[in-house]
Amino acid sequence: MASVYPGTTVEVSALQRGGSKQLFDGIFAAGGITLSQVSVMTGLEPYVIQNWVKRKFVSPPVKRLYSREQFARIVIINMLREALQIEKICNLIHVIGGKFGDPTDDLIGDEELYHRYADMLCDESIRLTDPSTVQKAAEAASLSFEGKTPDAQKQLIRILQVMLFAHAASRLRSSAEEILFTLS
Secondary structure, three states, rough: EEEEOOOOOOEEEOOOHHOOOOOOOHHHOOOOOOOHHHHHHHOOHHHHHHHHHOOOOOOOOEEEEEOOOHHHHHHHHHHHHHOOOOOOOOOOOOOOOOOOOOOOOOOOOHHHHHHHHHHHHHHOOOOOOOHHHHHHHHHHOOOOOOOOOHHHHHHHHHHHHHHHHHHHHHHHHOOOOOOOOHHH
């Protein structure tokens, strides 16, 4: 059974540690990617991505090309929107990214956050509905993180917990919808 990287339509035989970084390296080998490429890899309509840029969830592309960080932000929003309201995602993004367009105040770069999160999903021992194993997984994923403030690592742990619980909620919702479909 094929797996899909969270927030994307990119299928792989199985998620593996470092796989999302390899994916990004391949996608961005020639530089930035176009709106249509982002659309294909995320399953999002181009107007949705453009709306997120307009609403300042994502910084505008440079010369019509999206960077690794912008793509990571789009993918993060895309995967979270299955479980969280857009306003709550915006609050989370504000904690992660600080002031819009100013990377110097970011808690963590979007790409690094995505890779840490994707690597966590490779650990099949994490019971996504158990708060204690989710917290331990988030703590382990943030061990090597050195933030700019004393509480940065603690914030990263909480952000990763939110992302894992949102992932669990999304999977549970899909399972419920599949069962519901069989009742029709």
